Amino acid sequence: MLTQFVLIALLRAQSGSPEHSWDVPGVEVDDNIPEVFLVSGKQRGKCSRPGLVCLSPGGSATLEGIEMRETAAPIIVLARGPQLAAVGAVHKPDPNQPWQVEMVANFKGRSASGPIVVAILDSESPEALQNHEALVVWDVNMQPGGSLGMRFLLTAESGFRPSHSYLLRVVQRQDKIEKILAEGEFHLE
Numbered sequence: 001m002l003t004q005f006v007l008i009a010l011l012r013a014q015s016g017s018p019e020h021s022w023d024v025p026g027v028e029v030d031d032n033i034p035e036v037f038l039v040s041g042k043q044r045g046k047c048s049r050p051g052l053v054c055l056s057p058g059g060s061a062t063l064e065g066i067e068m069r070e071t072a073a074p075i076i077v078l079a080r081g082p083q084l085a086a087v088g089a090v091h092k093p094d095p096n097q098p099w100q101v102e103m104v105a106n107f108k109g110r111s112a113s114g115p116i117v118v119a120i121l122d123s124e125s126p127e128a129l130q131n132h133e134a135l136v137v138w139d140v141n142m143q144p145g146g147s148l149g150m151r152f153l154l155t156a157e158s159g160f161r162p163s164h165s166y167l168l169r170v171v172q173r174q175d176k177i178e179k180i181l182a183e184g185e186f187h188l189e
Contacts, residue, residue, distance in 0.1 A: 027162055034107045034138050034152035043104045044147055051108040053168050053184030058151040064168035067187055075165065077114070080189040098153040099160065103169045103180035116140045116172050116181065118150065122159075123167040135159040135166070148181075154188065162189050 047054030057064050065077040078098045103118075120136035127133070136158050140148065148170060149158050154160040169183040 004106065005026065006175040007050060008150070030074060034140075034150045036140055036142065037151065039104055039147040043149065044106065047104040047147075048059055048104045049179075050106055051182050053105045053170065053182045055168070055186050056102050056104075057100060058102035058153075061097065062100040065189075070170040075185055075187050077187045079164075092188075096156055098155040099188055101152055103148075103150045103152070103182075105150075107146050107148070107170070109147050109180040109181075111142070111144050111172055111181055112174055113144055114172060114174070116142060116148065116170060118148075119169050119171070121167045121169065123165045129167065160188060164188055 055078065056080065061081055063079045063081075065079065066074045067077045068074050078099050078101060080099055081094075104117075114141070118138045118140060119132075121132070121134050122128045122137050125133075136154075138150075138152070140150070142148065160166070165185060165187045167183060167185050170181045171178050172181055173179070
């Protein structure tokens with residue numbers, strides 16, 4: 001990504017073009033790169049259980065709810081747009097509209113030096129879970145710590161769909177062993 005910014009800056013300097021990325025031909029900017037942020041004390045307090053991933057809307061285009069389940073703990077539900085969580089809701093969101101997500105992961109223990117992997121798996125597919133087949137995977141380089149905050153988009157192009165549940169897992173590989181730092185399940189509507 002840094003290479004793209006340097007390339008854009010060089011092209012602008014050479015051509016004298018205005019500072020709009022769409023004015024630079026041949027350079028495609030990926031808008032779905034997650035934003036990593038420092039977790040505040042307030043955010044850490046809301047997501048206080050070690051090993052838990054807490055999700056919430058990452059922007060005004062996504063709403064949050066909770067689905068009560070008979071056989072398991074309640075699950076966070078993220079809905080697109082001003083969609084109402086009621087039967088017969090009038091508004092139908094654009095099927096290409098992404099879900100805006102903010103994640104706070106409170107690690108089971110302090111992470112070590114080295115990259116951390118954030119992966120989202122289809123929790124309704126036993127094969128995907130067993131084979132560790134993720135819909136998206138992000139590598140995060142950070143200093144050792146006890147939490148991670150990220151904002152990202154989940155899109156239909158990446159395989160996410162409404163009325164479906166997913167598992168978000170934060171892992172770190174240490175000496176050929178995958179250590180799960182935090183995980184959490186969520187549902188999209």
